[in-house]
Amino acid sequence: MKIIKIFLILSLVLSFGLSVDPGYAQSADQKVRVKIFHDAPVFIVVIKGDYTVREYKSDRILNYGKKLKAKVAGYKGGILLAGRYLAANNVFIKPNGPEEPIEINGKRFKGGLQVIKRDGVTLSLINHLRLEDYVKGIAVRETSHYWPIETLKAEAVVFRTFALYRAEQFKNKEWDVSDDVFSQVYGGMEAERYRITEAVDATKGEILQFDGKILPAFYHSTCGGATEDASVLWDIDLVPLKGVACGFCKDSPHFSWKTTVSKEKIRQLWEKNGQRIKKINEVVIAGRDKSGRVSNLDIVTDQKDIEIAAKDFRNMIGPDIIKSTNFKINASSSDITFEGFGWGHGVGLCQWGAYFMGKYGSDYLKILDLYYPGSNLTKLSE
Ligand SMILES: [Zn+2]
Known part of the structure; x- marks a missing residue:
């Protein structure tokens, strides 16, 4: 019960709005089912x-x-x-x-x-393990164990919450998460590191909730100045995921980026996606959302203009080439240069922002409160 006292004092002193509800139905012994091999002979x-x-x-x-x-x-x-x-x-x-x-x-x-x-x-192999062990196994792939301990604690809460959210979503499926980039990257026991284990243990069973439900605690590398409203990308409209200003990731190695893609390359990728175009003349930004990210683009071809959502365009070109949808465009006769900010979808925790917050002395509650405003920190019962 010590931990509850600490949180109550913190939330009184700092008015974070984070509080602990110990009566949560799920338990800390919750298991996660991780698909580790598929089609293994x-x-x-x-x-x-x-x-x-x-x-x-x-x-x-x-x-x-x-x-x-x-x-x-x-x-x-x-x-x-x-x-x-x-x-x-x-x-x-x-x-x-x-x-x-x-x-x-x-x-x-x-x-x-x-x-x-x-x-x-053929066989599918699914590892069933305790939630806490799973969080230790993925954290090292999703963060760096050299990062400030308060940042690692914030991330531990986020990874745990996200795993539970997936488990809830997929409870009728054969597994909750897979060990690849489509969910969280899980590396088994070899992936555990001392400081990460310390951060997971220090936040044991703590998850984020909103409105009595597990928060879909999305996270990404670098927001580039403001996080994204989840409802722009998915069918998720929740107060803690409406997007916030982030003044902490300016020194992230991924804060700004620049890439040039030829119009011919875009045409070829478009064709691969099933639509025939003879020639792309221009790519024009057609709208931005309130976070400043591009919402849609007009592709001007010699036949017609095609509108495409920026998130689909990013996925089509490659999410590691167009690192975010927060970009501007410069075009030459043959190429399009994208100059942008941040890396990732931008929803929820900005990991590099959390890194600098931790480095400058913020504790994990303050980090979580910035990126998920209005959410509650809940402890799973023992
Ligand atoms: Zn940020």
């Missing part, structure tokens, strides 16, 4: 201590023992494990000791492993 699993293999849905024990070092593959009637034919298409392999890792193709993971056999004989 065969893999090697190693468990050094006691283990159990169960049928996933019925919980029926299929196999158990001490020390597992096995080749796992699919066969017509089920899953082949260490030379034994298990008549099941969905199994769960788990070390009996709660802290005992499971090694999959040489990489160590916490928790257990669900193996689903697909049509044919």
Whole structure:
């Protein structure tokens, strides 16, 4: 209960609007299901201590023992494990000791492993692990463990919240998150680092909520001066995600960028997306939203003018080439030069802004309050 007192004092003194609601229904023991391999024909699993293999849905024990070092593959009637034919298409392999890792193709993971056999004989591997362990595993890929501790704490809350948001969204699917850039990049136990573990432990179970629901705590590298309103990009209209001014990321290495793309290249990419154009004459900014980002563009061709949303245009050219939709355009006869600010979609936490806030002495509550105004910090029950 110590932590609640600390928060109450902080919110009184600094009027952050952040408070703790300990009565949240989900618990800190919440599991996250991470898809780690898809369409794997065969893999090697190693468990050094006691283990159990169960049928996933019925919980029926299929196999158990001490020390597992096995080749796992699919066969017509089920899953082949260490030379034994298990008549099941969905199994769960788990070390009996709660802290005992499971090694999959040489990489160590916490928790257990669900193996689903697909049509044919390929396998999907889904790692089930505690939310806290998942946050430790992804944080090192999504941030730098050299960053200020208060920044890392703010990020730990954000990563945890975002993982729970995804888990809620995908609860009826086979997994909550995948270990690639489409959700958060998860690296297993090898990815854990001391200072990140410290930041995750210091904020254990803390998540952001708004209006009694888990906040979709989006984040990005650098906003470039102002964060984006989520409703511009997605069907998410929430007070904490309406966009704020950020005066902290000016010294981010991604604050400004410049790139030149030929009109012919744009034409080719457009064609790849299924629309035939003979020649692009101009690319014109057709509108900006209140954060200053481009909302749509007019592509002037020799046949007709085509309007496209800036986010779709960015995805078509490549989100790492057009780093944000906050840009201006300079054109020559053959090329378009984009000069822009920031990197990423711009919604929620600006990570480089959070870095400089932490560096200049802000604590994590102040960081979260700037980027998610009106949200509540809640602690999952133990
Ligand atoms: Zn920023």
